[in-house]
Amino acid sequence: MSLVTSLIMRQMRVPIIILIMGYSISILGMVLASGVDDQGNPWHMSFFDAFYFVSYTATTIGFGEIPYTLSNEQRTWALITIYLTVIAWFYSLGKIVSLVQDPMFREALKANQFSQQLARIPDTFILICGFGETGHALAKALTERNIHTVVIEENDKLIQTLPLEDFPLVIPGIRGDARDPEKLIQAGLQDKKCAAIIAVTASDETNLKIAVTSKLLHPEICVVCRSEIEEYESNMFSFGTDFVVNPFETFADIFGMAMHSPSLHLLYDWLTGVPNTDLTNPIYVEEGHWVICGFGRFGHDLYKQLLKSNVQVTIIDPSEKKREEFLGRPENKNNDFIIGTGFDAHTLTVAGVTKAVGLISGTDNDSNNLSIIMTARELNPDLFIVARHNKKSNEKLFEATHANIIMQPSEIIARKIRTLLVSPLMIAFLNKARNQNPSWANITISRIMGALGESVPSIWTLHVNGDEARALCQVLRLGRVIRVGNLLQNPRQRENQLEAVPLMLKRNQKLLLMPTNDIAIKSGDQILFCGTPGALRSMQWSQNDIHSLNYIMTYEDTHDSFIWRKIHQLIKQSDRRNRPRRKRHIMK
Amino acid sequence: MNREKVVFSFFMILALTLNFGFFAGEVDNPSHHNVYELFAVIVVNLIATVLKFGDRSQMGAMLLATSLVALVQLFSAALVWAYVVNIQGEVMTAGTMSTIISLSGGAMIANFISVILLIIETSMMRH
Numbered sequence: 001m002s003l004v005t006s007l008i009m010r011q012m013r014v015p016i017i018i019l020i021m022g023y024s025i026s027i028l029g030m031v032l033a034s035g036v037d038d039q040g041n042p043w044h045m046s047f048f049d050a051f052y053f054v055s056y057t058a059t060t061i062g063f064g065e066i067p068y069t070l071s072n073e074q075r076t077w078a079l080i081t082i083y084l085t086v087i088a089w090f091y092s093l094g095k096i097v098s099l100v101q102d103p104m105f106r107e108a109l110k111a112n113q114f115s116q117q118l119a120r121i122p123d124t125f126i127l128i129c130g131f132g133e134t135g136h137a138l139a140k141a142l143t144e145r146n147i148h149t150v151v152i153e154e155n156d157k158l159i160q161t162l163p164l165e166d167f168p169l170v171i172p173g174i175r176g177d178a179r180d181p182e183k184l185i186q187a188g189l190q191d192k193k194c195a196a197i198i199a200v201t202a203s204d205e206t207n208l209k210i211a212v213t214s215k216l217l218h219p220e221i222c223v224v225c226r227s228e229i230e231e232y233e234s235n236m237f238s239f240g241t242d243f244v245v246n247p248f249e250t251f252a253d254i255f256g257m258a259m260h261s262p263s264l265h266l267l268y269d270w271l272t273g274v275p276n277t278d279l280t281n282p283i284y285v286e287e288g289h290w291v292i293c294g295f296g297r298f299g300h301d302l303y304k305q306l307l308k309s310n311v312q313v314t315i316i317d318p319s320e321k322k323r324e325e326f327l328g329r330p331e332n333k334n335n336d337f338i339i340g341t342g343f344d345a346h347t348l349t350v351a352g353v354t355k356a357v358g359l360i361s362g363t364d365n366d367s368n369n370l371s372i373i374m375t376a377r378e379l380n381p382d383l384f385i386v387a388r389h390n391k392k393s394n395e396k397l398f399e400a401t402h403a404n405i406i407m408q409p410s411e412i413i414a415r416k417i418r419t420l421l422v423s424p425l426m427i428a429f430l431n432k433a434r435n436q437n438p439s440w441a442n443i444t445i446s447r448i449m450g451a452l453g454e455s456v457p458s459i460w461t462l463h464v465n466g467d468e469a470r471a472l473c474q475v476l477r478l479g480r481v482i483r484v485g486n487l488l489q490n491p492r493q494r495e496n497q498l499e500a501v502p503l504m505l506k507r508n509q510k511l512l513l514m515p516t517n518d519i520a521i522k523s524g525d526q527i528l529f530c531g532t533p534g535a536l537r538s539m540q541w542s543q544n545d546i547h548s549l550n551y552i553m554t555y556e557d558t559h560d561s562f563i564w565r566k567i568h569q570l571i572k573q574s575d576r577r578n579r580p581r582r583k584r585h586i587m588k
Numbered sequence: 589m590n591r592e593k594v595v596f597s598f599f600m601i602l603a604l605t606l607n608f609g610f611f612a613g614e615v616d617n618p619s620h621h622n623v624y625e626l627f628a629v630i631v632v633n634l635i636a637t638v639l640k641f642g643d644r645s646q647m648g649a650m651l652l653a654t655s656l657v658a659l660v661q662l663f664s665a666a667l668v669w670a671y672v673v674n675i676q677g678e679v680m681t682a683g684t685m686s687t688i689i690s691l692s693g694g695a696m697i698a699n700f701i702s703v704i705l706l707i708i709e710t711s712m713m714r715h
Binding site for chain 2: 006007008009010011012013016017020021024027028031046047048049
C-alpha cells in the first residue's frame with residue numbers, strides 16, 4: 001500500500017466508524033419502533049425498509065414516509081436519524097476536506113506522484129541537482145535529445161514551474177535539499193536506471209556534497225560537477241568525480257581557441273551549439289594592447305590565455321593586494337596594473353583604452369560591467385569587447401551592448417555538460433582537432449557547410465553493435481564489406497547523399513579524424529557524425545533495417561514473407577530464362 | 589495498556605462471538621437465527637474492518653484481508669435474506685435459511701482466523 005492511501009485510510013478511520021455507528025443506530029431504531037400499516041395493523045419496518053429509509057434521509061434526499069405513513073414513535077426515531085446521520089456526514093466530509101488541505105498530505109501526494117513518474121521512465125535517466133539557469137538549459141537540451149531527466153531543487157517556486165513548461169519529455173521534479181542523502185535517494189540516485197548525476201547548484205559546497213554522496217551510494221554512475229573555486233575542484237577530483245566543469249576555465253579555453261585559431265573556434269561553436277539554430281560567424285581576436293577590468297577568477301584565467309600571445313595587457317582592479325602580488329611576478333613585467341574600478345572614463349583613459357584593441361569587462365557585478373562597456377565604447381568605438389554576464393535576467397541589456405563575446409557562466413556550463421553527456425566522442429574530436437594545422441579546420445568547416453547548409457548540425461554517434469545497428473552487424477557477420485560512404489547513401493534513393501558528415505572514427509581506442517568514404521566498417525566501431533535530424537533518421541533506417549541496407553548495397557528490394565520471396569524467385573527465374581544469351585563477363 | 593489495542597481486539601473478538609451466536613443452532617430452522625444478530629454482526633464487522641485501515645505491516649494486511657472476506661460473506665447472506673423476504677415477498681424457508689447460515693459460517697471462519705492472527709501478533713510482541 002502506498003503512503004498516500006495509507007495516510008487517507010488512517011485519517012478516515014474515525015469518520016467512517018462514526019458514519020457506521022450513526023447508520024446502525026438509526027436503522028436499528030427504525031426497525032424497533034412500532035408503526036401501523038395502511039389497514040391499521042401493527043407493523044415494523046424490516047431491515048431492508050429501514051436501510052432504505054435511513055439512506056435517503058441521511059443524504060438529505062428525503063423521499064418521504066415510505067411505505068406507510070409513520071407513527072409518532074417512528075417519527076421520533078426519524079428525527080434522531082436525521083440529526084445523527086446528517087451530522088455524521090458533515091463531520092466526515094469536513095475531515096476529507098481538511099485532509100486534502102493538510103500540508104503533510106500534499107507533500108506525500110507529491111512524493112507519490114514523483115515516484116510514479118520516476119517508475120514510468122522506460123530507460124535510463126540523468127539526475128540534475130539544481131534547476132537554476134544551468135539546470136534549466138541542460139534539462140531542455142537533454143530532453144530534446146530524448147534523454148530522460150529528473151530534477152531536484154530546493155526552491156519551491158522553480159519546481160512548481162516545471163510542469164508548466166513545454167519540455168519534450170515529462171521531467172519529474174522533487175523539492176528538497178540535495179545535500180541530504182535521503183532526498184537524493186528519493187530522487188532516484190540509487191535507481192538502476194540512473195545513469196548520471198549532474199550537480200549544478202550555485203554553491204560549490206553543495207556540489208561537492210552531492211558528488212561525495214553519489215560516489216559512495218552509487219559508485220558506477222557518471223558524476224558531473226560545476227565548480228568555480230579551485231580548491232573544491234581538486235577536492236572533487238580526489239575521490240573520482242568524472243567531470244568537473246569550471247565556467248571560467250572553460251571560457252578562457254574557448255577564448256584562447258578564438259585567439260589562436262578562429263576557424264577552430266567556429267568549428268567548436270557549431271558542433272557544440274544547440275541544433276537547428278543559425279550558424280554563428282567567425283570571431284577574429286586581434287593582437288595588440290588589451291585592458292582587463294576586474295582581476296578575479298575570470299580576469300585571471302583570461303589573462304593567462306592572453307599571455308600566450310604577443311599581447312600587452314593593462315589590468316584595472318581596486319585591490320592593492322592583488323596589484324602587489326601581480327607586480328611581484330617576473331612574467332608580468334611587460335604589463336601594467338592600475339588601481340581603480342574601471343567604470344570611470346579617467347581610469348580607462350589612463351589604462352590606454354583609446355589606443356587599445358580589446359577590453360575585457362570581467363567583474364562579478366553586471367551593472368559595473370555594463371557601465372565599463374558603455375564608457376569604453378564612447379572612448380574608443382572600435383574596441384573588441386569581451387563581457388562577463390552574470391545574471392540571466394540582464395540578457396537583453398548585454399545583447400544591446402553588442403559586445404563581441406558575451407560570457408554567460410550558466411550557458412557555458414550547460415554547453416560543456418551537454419557535449420560531455422550527449423556525445424562523449426565530441427570532446428575527443430575537439431581535443432584532436434586542436435593539434436591539427438590551421439588549414440585543417442578551414443577545410444572541415446567548408447565540408448560541413450557544403451553538406452549541411454546554414455544551421456547548427458545535430459551530433460550523433462553510431463555504435464556498430466547488435467543493439468544499435470542490428471542490420472549492419474548482421475551483414476558484417478556474413479563477411480560483406482560496408483564502407484563509411486555506404487552509410488551516407490539515402491535509403492530511399494540510393495543515388496542521393498544524406499546531409500551528414502562523418503567527423504571521427506574510433507576503433508580499438510584509436511581515433512581517426514574525418515574518415516574517408518572508402519574506409520570499411522568493422523564491428524565495434526564508433527563513428528561520430530554531424531548532420532541534419534532528417535539524415536539521422538534515415539541513417540537509423542539503414543543501420544537497423546535489413547531491407548534498407550540491402551537496397552543501399554545492391555539496388556534490390558528484398559521480401560520478408562515466405563510467399564513473396566517464392567514469387568520473387570519465380571519472377572527472377574523466368575526473367576533469366578527469357579533473357580537473350582550474352583557472352584559472359586570475365587569476373588575480376 | 590494500550591487503549592487502541594483494547595478497542596481493536598474488542599471489536600474483532602465481538603465480531604467472532606456475535607457471528608458464532610448467529611451461526612449456532614439448526615441450519616435450516618429460521619427460529620434459531622435472529623435477524624438482529626445478523627445486523628449486529630455486520631455492523632461490528634464493518635467497524636473492525638475500518639479499524640484495520642492504514643496499517644502498512646504484513647500482519648495488518650492479513651488482518652484486513654480476513655475482515656474483507658468476512659464482510660463479503662456477511663453481505664451476501666444479508667442480500668439473500670433481503671432478496672427472498674423483501675423483494676420476492678416470500679416467507680423464510682428452510683432452504684433459504686440454510687444458505688444464509690452457511691454463508692455466515694464462512695464469515696465466522698474468516699473472523700476466527702482474524703482472532704488467531706491477533707493472538708499470534710500479541711504473543712510475538714516482546715515487552
